[in-house]
Amino acid sequence: MEIFTQLALNSLIAGATYSLVALGFNLVFGTTRFLNMGHGAVASVGGYMVLALARNGHLPFTVSVFLAVLAAGLLGWLIDRLVYAPLRTRRASSSVLVITSLGVLIVLQSLLAIIFTSQFWTLAAPSVWFATVFSIGSGNITGLQLTLILASVLIFSGGWLVLRFSDFGKQVRAVGDDEEVARIIGVPSERVIGGTVFWGSAVAGLAGVLVGLDTGVYPTMGLLLLLSAATASIIGGLGSVTGALLGAYLLGFVENFGIWFIPSGWKTAISFGVLVIFLLFRPHGILNKEK
Amino acid sequence: MAILQTHNLSKHFGGVHALDRLSIQLKPGQITGIIGPNGSGKSTLVNVLTGIYPSDSGAVILGGEQLKTIRSPEVRDYGLTRTFQEVRLFEQIPALDNILVALTERGVFRALFERHKILHQTRAREILERVGLWEKRRALARELSYGQRKLLEIGRALAMDPKIILFDEPYAGLFPEMMKQVNGILRELRTQGLAIALIEHNMDLIRELADHVIVLDGGELLAEGPPAEVLARREVIEAYLGE
Numbered sequence: 288m289e290i291f292t293q294l295a296l297n298s299l300i301a302g303a304t305y306s307l308v309a310l311g312f313n314l315v316f317g318t319t320r321f322l323n324m325g326h327g328a329v330a331s332v333g334g335y336m337v338l339a340l341a342r343n344g345h346l347p348f349t350v351s352v353f354l355a356v357l358a359a360g361l362l363g364w365l366i367d368r369l370v371y372a373p374l375r376t377r378r379a380s381s382s383v384l385v386i387t388s389l390g391v392l393i394v395l396q397s398l399l400a401i402i403f404t405s406q407f408w409t410l411a412a413p414s415v416w417f418a419t420v421f422s423i424g425s426g427n428i429t430g431l432q433l434t435l436i437l438a439s440v441l442i443f444s445g446g447w448l449v450l451r452f453s454d455f456g457k458q459v460r461a462v463g464d465d466e467e468v469a470r471i472i473g474v475p476s477e478r479v480i481g482g483t484v485f486w487g488s489a490v491a492g493l494a495g496v497l498v499g500l501d502t503g504v505y506p507t508m509g510l511l512l513l514l515s516a517a518t519a520s521i522i523g524g525l526g527s528v529t530g531a532l533l534g535a536y537l538l539g540f541v542e543n544f545g546i547w548f549i550p551s552g553w554k555t556a557i558s559f560g561v562l563v564i565f566l567l568f569r570p571h572g573i574l575n576k577e578k
Numbered sequence: 579m580a581i582l583q584t585h586n587l588s589k590h591f592g593g594v595h596a597l598d599r600l601s602i603q604l605k606p607g608q609i610t611g612i613i614g615p616n617g618s619g620k621s622t623l624v625n626v627l628t629g630i631y632p633s634d635s636g637a638v639i640l641g642g643e644q645l646k647t648i649r650s651p652e653v654r655d656y657g658l659t660r661t662f663q664e665v666r667l668f669e670q671i672p673a674l675d676n677i678l679v680a681l682t683e684r685g686v687f688r689a690l691f692e693r694h695k696i697l698h699q700t701r702a703r704e705i706l707e708r709v710g711l712w713e714k715r716r717a718l719a720r721e722l723s724y725g726q727r728k729l730l731e732i733g734r735a736l737a738m739d740p741k742i743i744l745f746d747e748p749y750a751g752l753f754p755e756m757m758k759q760v761n762g763i764l765r766e767l768r769t770q771g772l773a774i775a776l777i778e779h780n781m782d783l784i785r786e787l788a789d790h791v792i793v794l795d796g797g798e799l800l801a802e803g804p805p806a807e808v809l810a811r812r813e814v815i816e817a818y819l820g821e
């Protein structure tokens with residue numbers, strides 16, 4: 288039973304990471320109806336920015352993190368303006384957008400490899416608290432990992448409140464339901480999409496920073512982050528923020544408890560197994576109603 | 579006099595001439611009936627006028643400006659709005675929010691930090707009461723009945739406080755009770771001085787409501803004039819019988 292607590296903690300840590308990336312992935316899907324494969328790379332840019340600013344640029348750590356999150360948000364927004372928005376104007380199908388975003392993922396990963404080499408870098412956490420190990424029952428968790436879980440909880444509560452109660456939330460859902468009609472009735476749909484993309488990308492950037500601090504950064508980390516986020520979103524229900532949260536933590540638990548029974552080399556296989564099961568038996572996810 | 583005019587407006591889909599050098603006009607305080615057999619281009623006219631499709635050639639004269647084509651984000655700025663032949667609502671939000679989102683035009687930042695004022699809430703309530711849906715304000719759009727959905731869409735058009743409304747078959751499939759409600763709304767809007775286009779297949783309704791009738795056939799203007807006169811013309815009767 289001792290391992291149980293540790294596995295539960297590991298599940299929460301994984302779930303928190305996935306949720307932060309899945310948020311933006313699902314927000315973008317909610318307003319534009321396409322699976323944005325480039326999203327994972329935007330997350331990794333967050334981590335690399337801290338590497339560049341704090342480690343190589345000697346900026347204070349907190350300033351670097353702030354700038355990294357902002358940079359990820361702006362990058363996501365810029366890609367949307369320069370690449371996806373013109374495609375939307377030309378009524379490109381969502382498969383065209385998906386393929387394009389795959390290109391964006393590859394380009395960003397290559398750029399990271401060119402600038403930072405394909406080496407694995409660990410980000411140094413300057414605060415003692417981050418490295419402090421706390422014992423909960425028979426399990427251990429670091430301050431950094433607690434921060435990750437806390438960030439996930441806070442960001443999702445905030446996001447839920449904004450979508451539920453602000454008029455911006457109404458605009459987001461109106462655009463998600465029928466972008467064309469939203470435009471006709473005067474909702475600035477492109478700005479609404481831009482706003483959600485910035486928000487989702489900034490949060491993904493934060494995830495990139497925290498993952499970088501926890502395990503390190505490498506150019507292809509974006510793909511792994513993306514796959515987990517996409518799986519979490521599909522399981523939970525595409526386009527729904529609560530769905531992203533549920534799916535992410537469910538995936539975290541299944542992966543971590545799965546390796547109780549199966550060798551840990553199979554971890555990724557487990558998550559794809561779950562994905563396939565959902566695609567076969569509940570393709571619209573936990574939360575979405577069947578169309 | 580006219581608030582909206584088209585001049586030789588054309589739109590084709592492949593080989594189909596959905597609109598063929600069409601010149602029409604809408605006047606304030608008038609209901610203009612638009613009739614014509616299925617596929618004659620009535621909905622296409624509304625779609626081109628609201629930026630769903632760009633036109634191929636011709637012009638639209640709106641608020642004194644001559645435009646080559648209308649882009650959908652600008653539709654509201656011209657005081658123009660519409661309903662759809664197949665109702666298009668924001669399905670995942672409540673009826674009340676469907677009205678509120680159309681009530682004010684605001685940017686992302688204002689929408690994020692500023693909530694609707696009492697004034698807006700009151701106006702939204704007035705509109706929902708006008709279309710008989712105040713009791714249903716909390717229901718999601720997708721949970722409403724067919725007729726309620728049509729009325730909610732009309733309510734959303736009213737919420738924009740437009741000068742011109744293009745109604746694409748607002749009566750289709752409604753029970754008599756709801757038809758009366760729509761009737762009342764259209765008359766009221768005319769009294770308020772709005773320019774109204776009414777696409778409708780029911781000739782009794784056209785006779786009853788329209789001040790002016792436009793007949794389309796194959797995307798072209800077949801006839802126009804006062805309803806009693808136009809509906810009696812042989813070519814108009816033949817166009818309908820011929821379908």
Ligand SMILES: Nc1ncnc2c1ncn2[C@@H]1O[C@H](COP(=O)(O)OP(=O)(O)OP(=O)(O)O)[C@@H](O)[C@H]1O
Pocket residue numbers: 591594595596614615616617618619620621622623663
């Ligand atoms: N998006 C489209 N793509 C291809 N063809 C179209 C499109 N929209 C309309 N059409 C064609 O244009 C012509 C005019 O169609 P439209 O919908 O305007 O007719 P309508 O007068 O509204 O008919 P109805 O009374 O059946 O609603 C038809 O031949 C139709 O098939």
Ligand SMILES: [Mg+2]
Pocket residue numbers: 620621622663746
């Ligand atoms: Mg039609």
